[in-house]
Amino acid sequence: xxxxxxxxxxxxxxxxxxxxxxxxxxxxxxxxxxxxxxxxxxxxxxxxxxxxxxxxxxxxxxxxxxxxxxxxxxxxxxxxxxxxxxxxxxxxxxxxxxxxxxxxxxxxxxxxxxxxxxxx
Amino acid sequence: xxxxxxxxxxxxxxxxxxxxxxxxxxxxxxxxxxxxxxxxxxxxxxxxxxxxxxxxxxxxxxxxxxxxxxxxxxxxxxxxxxxxxxxxxxxxxxxxxxxxxxxxxxxxxxxxxxxxxxxxxxxxxxxxxxxxxxxxxxxxxxxxxxxxxxxxxxxxxxxxxxxxxxxxxxxxxxxxxxxxxxxxxxxxxxxxxxxxxxxxxxxxxxxxxxxxxxxxxxxxxxxxxxxxxxxxxxxxxxxxxxxxxxxxxxxxxxxxxxxxxxxxxxxxxxxxxxxxxxxxxxxxxxxxxxxxxxxxxxxxxxxxxxxxxxxxxxxxxxxxxxxxxxxxxxxxxxxxxxxxxxxxxxxxxxxxxxxxxxxxxxxxxxxxxxxxxxxxxxxxxxx
Numbered sequence: 211x212x213x214x215x216x217x218x219x220x221x222x223x224x225x226x227x228x229x230x231x232x233x234x235x236x237x238x239x240x241x242x243x244x245x246x247x248x249x250x251x252x253x254x255x256x257x258x259x260x261x262x263x264x265x266x267x268x269x270x271x272x273x274x275x276x277x278x279x280x281x282x283x284x285x286x287x288x289x290x291x292x293x294x295x296x297x298x299x300x301x302x303x304x305x306x307x308x309x310x311x312x313x314x315x316x317x318x319x320x321x322x323x324x325x326x327x328x329x330x
Numbered sequence: 331x332x333x334x335x336x337x338x339x340x341x342x343x344x345x346x347x348x349x350x351x352x353x354x355x356x357x358x359x360x361x362x363x364x365x366x367x368x369x370x371x372x373x374x375x376x377x378x379x380x381x382x383x384x385x386x387x388x389x390x391x392x393x394x395x396x397x398x399x400x401x402x403x404x405x406x407x408x409x410x411x412x413x414x415x416x417x418x419x420x421x422x423x424x425x426x427x428x429x430x431x432x433x434x435x436x437x438x439x440x441x442x443x444x445x446x447x448x449x450x451x452x453x454x455x456x457x458x459x460x461x462x463x464x465x466x467x468x469x470x471x472x473x474x475x476x477x478x479x480x481x482x483x484x485x486x487x488x489x490x491x492x493x494x495x496x497x498x499x500x501x502x503x504x505x506x507x508x509x510x511x512x513x514x515x516x517x518x519x520x521x522x523x524x525x526x527x528x529x530x531x532x533x534x535x536x537x538x539x540x541x542x543x544x545x546x547x548x549x550x551x552x553x554x555x556x557x558x559x560x561x562x563x564x565x566x567x568x569x570x571x572x573x574x575x576x577x578x579x580x581x582x583x584x585x586x587x588x589x590x591x592x593x594x595x596x597x598x599x600x601x602x603x604x605x606x607x608x609x610x611x612x613x614x615x616x617x618x619x620x621x622x623x624x625x626x627x628x629x630x631x632x633x634x635x636x637x638x639x640x641x642x643x644x645x646x647x648x649x650x651x652x653x654x655x656x657x658x659x660x661x662x663x664x665x666x667x668x669x670x671x672x673x674x675x676x677x678x679x680x681x682x683x684x685x686x687x688x689x690x691x692x693x694x695x696x697x698x699x700x701x702x703x704x705x706x707x708x709x710x711x712x713x
Binding site: 226236240243246247269273276279280281291 | 366
């Protein structure tokens with residue numbers, strides 16, 4: 211059911227490009243930042259999920275949700291949002307499975323971004 | 331180079347480089363916001379959480395004009411940061427724009443209640459970002475100007491107060507007050523009214539100055555001026571000038587005093603008593619000095635007298651000359667009044683006639699009286 215939305219919403223990317231005057235190198239820098247940072251969020255989410263610590267998963271999920279939305283990674287953003295909500299609700303059940311789901315979306319996002327020539 | 335030079339202290343208002351502090355734990359958000367801000371001419375500084383933001387804002391060289399603040403951050407979140415900014419006197423007025431996702435509107439409301447200026451929805455729309463940041467910076471600039479203006483006003487007022495204090499040391503307090511009163515300029519320009527002039531000086535002073543050591547003369551004059559000065563201030567006389575042992579004081583100007591003659595006479599009597607104390611002290615040192623007073627009331631012209639760079643507030647008229655002549659004619663311990671002044675205080679004073687005085691500059695003799703003393707209340711009532 212979470213597979214419904216696009217992995218990367220190209221219209222967001224198009225708007226982003228336009229807003230920075232088609233500065234491709236800036237977009238590439240931004241995506242590189244996103245990738246670096248994303249790895250850190252996943253590490254934090256993995257640790258929180260493994261420990262069953264719902265509270266600790268809120269912040270990395272929140273930030274991943276927000277950065278992903280900024281770059282049009284809507285599917286990952288949506289999953290991260292649900293993880294954040296679950297964390298806020300103190301719901302530690304299924305955290306490992308949810309993070310795995312996010313990881314799959316992350317991989318798909320990176321593939322699409324590479325295919326679109328967004329990564330260096 | 332010119333820009334950096336201008337930023338070194340001087341000309342902060344002329345060279346407006348707006349600086350925004352982005353507080354967000356997401357590097358993607360910070361990078362994107364910084365880019366959008368740069369495109370509208372705003373330099374961005376970045377902080378990864380609230381503690382780092384406060385450190386940057388409290389740095390002595392902080393020139394941040396607006397804060398873009400994320401809500402959810404590690405270590406110190408948006409609420410805590412906002413509360414810290416709003417409870418810091420130096421930062422309280424800094425505009426804070428909350429960065430918020432569409433699903434965080436509740437927290438935005440809470441932040442605005444806590445003092446945030448505005449909010450910026452995520453994902454960022456560069457046009458909305460520019461509008462909100464510019465509005466906040468404009469508000470801040472107006473406020474900064476108001477604060478600077480208020481500080482200038484306060485400094486100006488302080489200067490004026492200090493000038494007034496200094497003036498009051500050189501001028502009679504009543505004259506010093508004219509410079510800050512609405513009708514002062516008009517009074518300074520010159521006006522005619524009835525007034526009472528008082529001249530007093532010491533008998534035997536010239537001989538004393540020749541015989542005594544200069545230090546002795548100065549010390550004695552200082553004591554004499556101090557004691558007489560207290561009485562002049564006490565009776566609210568306007569001291570026009572003193573020259574050596576002589577003084578001229580007038581009443582009913584610039585402040586109106588319906589009882590101006592009475593004040594002049596009461597002051598003169600008090601001066602004579604005061605002088606008695608001083609004289610007996612000096613007598614023990616071997617100096618015989620006397621004190622004489624001339625008082626005349628009449629119409630006179632009062633106002634600024636002199637020339638640009640050296641003006642006095644003075645009184646000009648027959649009454650002034652008459653008071654001066656009466657003072658010269660007075661023997662030691664005499665207080666001579668002209669008939670007009672005498673008529674005004676007849677019921678208050680015991681006098682003796684001194685006869686018709688031929689005074690220099692006056693064609694007709696002046697029927698002056700000498701004040702022996704003030705009547706007691708009971709005597710005045712039956713008079």
